[in-house]
Amino acid sequence: MFTASDFQNIKTRKDLVGIAKKKKIDISEPLGNIKYELELEKLQSELVNLQQWISKEKLRVVVIFEGRDASGKGGSIKRFKEHLNPRSSRVVALSRPTEVEKGQWYFRRYIKELPNPGEIVFFDRSWYNRAVVEPVMGFCNKKQYNTFMAQVPEFEHLLYEDGIKVIKFWFSISKDEQKRRFESRLQNPLKRWKFSPVDLKGQDLWDSYTHYKEQMFSKTHTNFCPWMIVKTNNKLEARLESMRYVLSQFDYDLKGDAGISLLPDPNVIIRFHRSAVQIDI
Numbered sequence: 001m002f003t004a005s006d007f008q009n010i011k012t013r014k015d016l017v018g019i020a021k022k023k024k025i026d027i028s029e030p031l032g033n034i035k036y037e038l039e040l041e042k043l044q045s046e047l048v049n050l051q052q053w054i055s056k057e058k059l060r061v062v063v064i065f066e067g068r069d070a071s072g073k074g075g076s077i078k079r080f081k082e083h084l085n086p087r088s089s090r091v092v093a094l095s096r097p098t099e100v101e102k103g104q105w106y107f108r109r110y111i112k113e114l115p116n117p118g119e120i121v122f123f124d125r126s127w128y129n130r131a132v133v134e135p136v137m138g139f140c141n142k143k144q145y146n147t148f149m150a151q152v153p154e155f156e157h158l159l160y161e162d163g164i165k166v167i168k169f170w171f172s173i174s175k176d177e178q179k180r181r182f183e184s185r186l187q188n189p190l191k192r193w194k195f196s197p198v199d200l201k202g203q204d205l206w207d208s209y210t211h212y213k214e215q216m217f218s219k220t221h222t223n224f225c226p227w228m229i230v231k232t233n234n235k236l237e238a239r240l241e242s243m244r245y246v247l248s249q250f251d252y253d254l255k256g257d258a259g260i261s262l263l264p265d266p267n268v269i270i271r272f273h274r275s276a277v278q279i280d281i
Contacts, residue, residue: 036236042258043243044083051120053252055088058117060164063246064126067171068209068280069199070181072235076171077122079239080246084120093124106130106148107155114164127152128168131216136208137198149219156225167249169242170213170229172280175206177233210280217272227272241268 010019017031054061063080065073077091092113101109107127115121125133130148134140140148159166173181182199185191202209221227228245230238244264247255256262 032236036240039240039260040079042260043240043247044079045258046247046255046260046262047080047243048083049254049257050247050250050252051084051089053250054120055085055118056253060115060117061120062115062123062159062164062166063120064123064128064166064168065171066125066128066132066169067230068173068178069196069202070178070185070194071171071173072238073124073171074194075235076169076239076242077124080122080243088118089120089122091122091124092126106144107151114159127155128216128220131220132209132212133198135212136205137201149215152220153222153225156220156222160224165249166225167246168225168227169245170217170227171238171242172229172231173233174280175203179203221272229270229272230268231270232268237265237268241265245269 065077067073081089081091094109094113097109110123110127113121113123127148130140130145131152135145156166182195182202185195217227230242232238232241241264244262247262248264
């Protein structure tokens, strides 16, 4: 245990580490959290530079966050968006379609949410609901699913040809980690709202989710709109590395000004490859 006199003698992090080693106190977790916060701040400052450049160049950028329930999509989006100008960035998290929307072309309600010139839009789930969640939960029929899978590469190619940059993330976690996060949500009154009846089936339908996820990767991964898999059970690592990947995709003004590496860890950010067996952690 640290004493009051220990803290009076501590002036630098090196002093703290030295006392901890001498007293055999494990401070790896708090040191890891400090490192995370320092890196996060620098990456967020790079995102501010990126956003200003996107606004100046009138670019249109979409970042899609997909993954199983509790995979860390919302937490990552929160850190991406935290210090950005709300006038030229927004989050899209659509609820279930209305009866009118059910009778429309599936992509219509998502088209309305695409970015305007100079804007970046973060999709907390996207049109890919129909590729995984809907068939697993029985929210669409086989014909609707097959039509979507045939149309989505063409839809995304139209976006590409029109100059919209689309980045697609799949946040991959293990079954045990998902269960742990579900339990954590139920125990935390501030996070309990995140838990839904659909989440309850996530563990039971794990293999079905895996099947449709693999089908989605193999049929919708393209050179112009690839799937990037964020493969880690560490949500802090997932946030930092997904940020690095987005930043690495643009040659913006003042790039690297924060003095931090913008190259994502290739062991965490993995481009889908059709010849590889894609399994969760």
